[in-house]
Every structure is written in C-alpha cells, then in structure tokens.
Amino acid sequence: MTSTTSPPLRFLKGHGTENDFVIVPDPDGLIDLSPAAVARLCDRRAGIGADGVLRVVRSAAHPEARGMADEAEWFMDYRNADGSIAEMCGNGVRVFARYLQRAGHAEAGELAVATRAGVRRVHLAKDGDVTVRMGAATLPDGEVTVSVDGRSWPARNVGMGNPHAVAFVADLADAGKLYDAPGYSPAGAYPDGVNVEFVVDRGPRHVAMRVHERGSGETRSCGTGACAVMVAAARRDGVDPAVTGRPETYTVDVPGGRLVVTEHPDGTVEMTGPAVILAEGTTVAGWL
Numbered sequence: 399m400t401s402t403t404s405p406p407l408r409f410l411k412g413h414g415t416e417n418d419f420v421i422v423p424d425p426d427g428l429i430d431l432s433p434a435a436v437a438r439l440c441d442r443r444a445g446i447g448a449d450g451v452l453r454v455v456r457s458a459a460h461p462e463a464r465g466m467a468d469e470a471e472w473f474m475d476y477r478n479a480d481g482s483i484a485e486m487c488g489n490g491v492r493v494f495a496r497y498l499q500r501a502g503h504a505e506a507g508e509l510a511v512a513t514r515a516g517v518r519r520v521h522l523a524k525d526g527d528v529t530v531r532m533g534a535a536t537l538p539d540g541e542v543t544v545s546v547d548g549r550s551w552p553a554r555n556v557g558m559g560n561p562h563a564v565a566f567v568a569d570l571a572d573a574g575k576l577y578d579a580p581g582y583s584p585a586g587a588y589p590d591g592v593n594v595e596f597v598v599d600r601g602p603r604h605v606a607m608r609v610h611e612r613g614s615g616e617t618r619s620c621g622t623g624a625c626a627v628m629v630a631a632a633r634r635d636g637v638d639p640a641v642t643g644r645p646e647t648y649t650v651d652v653p654g655g656r657l658v659v660t661e662h663p664d665g666t667v668e669m670t671g672p673a674v675i676l677a678e679g680t681t682v683a684g685w686l
C-alpha cells in the first residue's frame with residue numbers, strides 16, 4: 399500500500415551521454431534518501447527512471463564531505479539505481495556541475511565538487527561540453543577473467559575511485575544481452591563488486607565500449623568506465639604519458655555518445671563530454 403506520509407520531492411532529470419540521473423537538490427542535507435527511495439525513483443516503469451541519483455548537498459552539511467568543505471562547497475551524494483552507494487560517477491559529476499550552474503550556484507569556468515573519491519575539478523563551459531579532472535587511475539596487479547554466457551576474457555583491473563574490470567573483445571555483441579552481471583574469477587577478486595567494460599578498437603586511439611555497472615546494470619555510458627578503458631587501452635598499446643612526458647588522448651565511444659579522455663604525464667585523467675538537464679518536477683505526496 400502506498401504510504402501517505404512521504405512529502406513531495408523536488409527533482410530534476412539529466413544525462414551525460416545517456417547515462418541518466420535523477421537530481422535531488424538538498425542543500426542543507428535534510429532529506430533522508432533511503433536505498434529503497436533511490437530504487438523507487440530510478441525504477442523505469444513505476445518511478446522517474448534513471449541509472450542513479452545525484453543528491454546535491456552542501457559539503458558542510460554532510461558528514462562524509464565536511465572535511466572537503468573548504469575546497470568544494472558542494473558534495474555529490476551519488477547512489478546507484480539499486481540504492482547502493484558508489485565512490486564516484488564521472489558522467490554524474492558533469493551533470494551535477496551543469497545543475498549547479500543552472501541553479502545559480504556556480505558560474506561557467508572552474509568549479510570543485512566533493513565526491514566520496516575526493517575533490518574533483520570541473521571546467522564548465524557556458525554551453526556544451528564539461529571537462530572533469532578525474533584523478534589518477536590505479537592499476538592493481540592480478541589476473542582476472544570476466545565471463546558472460548559461458549565465454550570468458552582476460553580483464554585488466556583499473557581503479558578510478560571505483561573498481562573496473564576492462565576486457566578487450568572481438569565484437570561488442572560478444573558480451574550478449576548483459577541483463578545479468580558478468581561473472582569473474584578468482585571468486586574473491588571484487589568483494590565490493592565491480593563495473594565491467596567490454597572494449598573493441600575503432601581506429602588509432604579510438605575505442606568503443608559497453609558497460610555493465612555495479613548497482614545499475616547495463617547503462618548507455620559510464621564516465622569512470624571510459625577513463626578506465628582509456629588507461630587500459632593506452633597501456634595495451636604501449637602508451638604511457640608518465641614515460642613519454644606527453645599527454646595522450648583517446649576517443650571512447652559509448653552506446654549513448656562519445657567521450658574524450660586524456661591522460662597527463664602526472665597521471666591525472668581528464669574526461670570531456672556533454673551534460674544535459676532536461677526536466678524538473680515534483681513527486682506526488684505519499685508516493686515516495
């Protein structure tokens with residue numbers, strides 16, 4: 399039975415390369431957004447529908463972000479569609495920045511956003527694309543195999559604040575329907591779960607990917623995933639900006655569009671792509 403106690407919730411809807419989000423403005427951190435409420439908002443039939451939720455909270459008003467408040471006024475409280483918490487969302491942070499601009503909380507130009515993976519610096523053009531400095535990738539050692547429908551591929555572990563396993567495949571269709579999370583071995587490799595990317599080459603420094611996201615299923619794009627893919631592809635190609643002293647750029651096509659990812663000699667990975675706010679509204683009292 400529908401509860402009659404929940405108040406109306408103001409929200410916006412946005413996407414970055416079709417990785418879509420319900421944005422919940424909560425500057426003073428007063429909204430108790432339970433995992434069940436997040437899953438209800440993200441439900442594509444009985445809810446608003448999204449790959450995740452971006453709660454917009456002042457860093458000073460959130461216990462996980464208070465320590466970053468001097469550097470970044472706003473904290474991106476990101477949740478996956480199943481209500482689980484993730485450290486970072488690369489497409490989400492661009493959409494988050496676009497929301498701050500639209501709401502008059504940020505000007506075009508440079509902006510710092512607090513996330514669970516630390517402060518991320520964003521360059522916000524007045525219109526068009528948004529660039530995020532995503533921090534450096536980590537490349538933990540270890541042989542991993544990912545599998546779908548009885549087929550398996552070796553994968554590279556890449557950390558972008560959150561965990562990724564990147565597998566190069568002959569054809570993106572090899573990953574099948576991706577309704578279920580890919581399997582992996584060894585069994586204990588990802589105690590907190592993993593995002594899995596399947597990648598093919600499209601040309602020199604140009605790849606395409608599909609992704610199965612931890613907590614959200616197959617999505618049309620994943621920003622941290624695109625960065626993980628860029629770094630895995632670069633190392634596979636023998637390209638390492640830390641060695642050459644030159645930044646290296648790859649184009650990463652995703653089902654929902656295109657992201658451009660650059661790795662700098664200091665290891666920092668920068669990602670550029672679109673960020674769109676498309677709707678705003680209010681839920682009906684008692685629905686959530």
Ligand SMILES: N[C@@H](CCC[C@H](N)C(=O)O)C(=O)O
Pocket residue numbers: 417450478483484485486487488489490560561593611612613614617619620621622623
């Ligand atoms: N879509 C995001 C990643 C969201 C978090 C991920 N599902 C996880 O659990 O780590 C992106 O654009 O990076």
